[in-house]
């Protein structure tokens with residue numbers, strides 16, 4: 001099997017919430033794509049509910065794009081402890097941390113889940129704005145750390 005960056009990180013040695021630069025890929029023309037580990041929960045201690053993850057996915061898709069240029073994707077981790085942020089260009093971890101904080105502040109203000117309907121979503125009944133807000137609050141209260149410096 002091909003090498004996978006996240007399998008090489010020691011999940012027993014990290015403490016969330018944090019932002020971490022996972023990898024930088026370079027294309028044939030020198031364009032760079034950066035992948036960040038946006039961690040809500042220390043691995044193997046707890047998980048966000050599937051409904052809460054799903055709602056966070058819908059919200060962070062827009063809110064990270066409001067904060068950073070070149071966002072390609074913000075996708076939930078299967079372990080339900082965080083998200084991957086993938087973008088064109090390399091942003092500083094300070095900028096990614098601020099983007100994460102601002103996005104979570106917007107989650108706290110949200111009153112309606114975008115695209116939570118049969119036409120725009122693959123499982124529109126499985127959402128929880130309450131859980132999304134509870135985890136956003138927890139991360140903001142605990143404070144976001146920076147796991148590595150470029």
Ligand SMILES: [Zn+2]
Pocket residue numbers: 054058120121122123124
């Ligand atoms: Zn959906």
